[in-house]
Every structure is written in C-alpha cells, then in structure tokens.
Amino acid sequence: MVRLPTKRLNGEAREAGGARTVDHGKEENAAAGDLSPPGDDMEAEEGEGKFADPPSKRMSQRQEEKAVRVYADGIYDVFHFGHARSLEQAKKLFPNTYLLVGCCNDEVTNRYKGKTVMNEAERYESLRHCRWVDEVVPDAPWVITQEFLEEHRIDYVAHDSLPYADASGAGKDVYEFVKAAGKFKETKRTEGISTSDIIMRILRDYNQYVMRNLARGYSRKDLGVSYVKEKQLRVKMGITWWRQTVREHREKVGKKLHTVAKTAGMHHDEWVENADRWVAGFLEKFEEGCHIMEIAIRDRIQEHLKKQQLRPLSGWMSETVSF
Numbered sequence: 001m002v003r004l005p006t007k008r009l010n011g012e013a014r015e016a017g018g019a020r021t022v023d024h025g026k027e028e029n030a031a032a033g034d035l036s037p038p039g040d041d042m043e044a045e046e047g048e049g050k051f052a053d054p055p056s057k058r059m060s061q062r063q064e065e066k067a068v069r070v071y072a073d074g075i076y077d078v079f080h081f082g083h084a085r086s087l088e089q090a091k092k093l094f095p096n097t098y099l100l101v102g103c104c105n106d107e108v109t110n111r112y113k114g115k116t117v118m119n120e121a122e123r124y125e126s127l128r129h130c131r132w133v134d135e136v137v138p139d140a141p142w143v144i145t146q147e148f149l150e151e152h153r154i155d156y157v158a159h160d161s162l163p164y165a166d167a168s169g170a171g172k173d174v175y176e177f178v179k180a181a182g183k184f185k186e187t188k189r190t191e192g193i194s195t196s197d198i199i200m201r202i203l204r205d206y207n208q209y210v211m212r213n214l215a216r217g218y219s220r221k222d223l224g225v226s227y228v229k230e231k232q233l234r235v236k237m238g239i240t241w242w243r244q245t246v247r248e249h250r251e252k253v254g255k256k257l258h259t260v261a262k263t264a265g266m267h268h269d270e271w272v273e274n275a276d277r278w279v280a281g282f283l284e285k286f287e288e289g290c291h292i293m294e295i296a297i298r299d300r301i302q303e304h305l306k307k308q309q310l311r312p313l314s315g316w317m318s319e320t321v322s323f
Contacts, residue, residue, distance in 0.1 A: 073102035079126035082190035089187040090158035091132040102140025
C-alpha cells in the first residue's frame, strides 16, 4: 500500500488528500486507554475556572468597589420634599455614589431634640421609600466617631453647614470631627419647608383641623379636647355652615333680582344696591342672633359643668353634717 505524502501542521498529521485530520497526542492517549471526552483536557488546564463568577457579576462587584460611600444623617420627622432634596444632593456628589442614611431612634431624638410626630419605625420606613437612598442605618449615633466611619466604610459625610450641638452640652458642632478630617460635604437646605414649619401651620390653624376631624367622625377624646371645647367648636361649625348657606342664597337671590330688573326694565345697579342692602341687613341680624345663641350655649355648658363639680362637694358636706 502506498501512502500519500503528509504535511505536519501544529502537531497534527493531515493527509494530502484532505480526507481527515488526526491529533497524534490524542492517538497516543487512545492507544493508552484514555477514553476521556474531547474538551476535558482544556477544563483540566483551567482548573476551577468553570466555577468562576459570570462576567456581569464580577463587573457589578468592581463597580460597587469603586462607588464612593457617602453618609447622611438626621431625624427625618414628617418626611417632606426638603429632606428628599438634601438626599438627592448627597446622592449626586459623585458619579458613582452609594448613599447611606442614618436615622436616630426615639430615645436619642427625645433626649437631644424633643418629641417627634412620627416614631422611629415610621421614620425608617419613610426613608426606605426615597429613591435616592441605597441603605438606611437605623439607631444612628448623635455624634459620628471614627469607629462608626470604619464600621460602615464611609468615605464622606453630607449635611448642611449649620452647626448642630453635640451631646457634651458645650455647644460643639456634631460634625466638627469629620470637618477637621476633610470628609465633610455640604448640602443646601430648601427654603420655605421644614418639619418645624409644618408643625407651626398645624398649630396656627388648630381649631380648623379639629373641626374638620370632628366632622369626619373623630371623637373629642381622639382629638384630646375638652367637653366645653368640643361644644364651642360644634357651635362654630354650625354658624359657619349657616353663613355659607346664606351666602349661597344671596348669590341665587342676586341672580333672580337681576332677571327681575331686566323684566321690569329698571336700572340694574339700583336693583343690585337694594339687594345688597337687604341681604346685608339680614346677615347682620342673623350673625347677631348666632352670637347671642353661642354665648347662651357657652354659659349653659359652663353652668352645667359647675353643677357637676359642686355635686361631689355637696355630698361630702351632707355626710359631714350627718356625722
């Protein structure tokens, strides 16, 4: 049998006719009884490479390692858009920022700042729903320490530049340490909105909010008002309703008078002037009557309360005399 000339290429023997290609290394392995499937030798060379993380996960890990960890803290009571804007500024300090937001618990807040409207759980949850926050740190300390920075791997602290008193009572700034270390980044406050402003609005219009909630079915005990206060507010609600009703009727009467003036061919201004005078006189009498009625109701309530207060005293005196 005559063999055709062969060419050697990269350790392979290929017949000149191109019929087939044979790997001499694999021929030798086969001759030795190695029946391992193709590709096993490559996996053996790579070792544990087949168990490595996928490229997307490795890339996300590298990005997380490169992210600048910024920390912002506060009370965040009655969370509003002023809070959200400050956190947005902190989030946008660097192209790749991981924003941690610390929130003090009720005990620390009540000790150093005062009573809050929302409890700590509500304040934590409000922060978790803010789009700029990556992580919420509950039970945050009032004063930041080096140990706290190292524990959370914090690169910078973001807050407005106003000084906030620390826990020493000496009036020192709570951010004095991070400012001295060059790790403080300033954010700007939003003018016209703050938790204190919102509370002041509620206190200023307190009676209106109480009346609104009484009309919605809340009891005086739910609202924390006295019996006398509830009756006074309910009388005021009634007077307000009557005034609104009279005002609506006045507008309807004015339209009818305008129609009558057109029908009678009289001057419109004359009719309107007469109508205003009539309605104004009625309103004066009505408001005077309502005022008298309000005083009478208030006096009657106070008299009733006095009788209730004197009743136990009279019983005690009668028992003393009989003794």
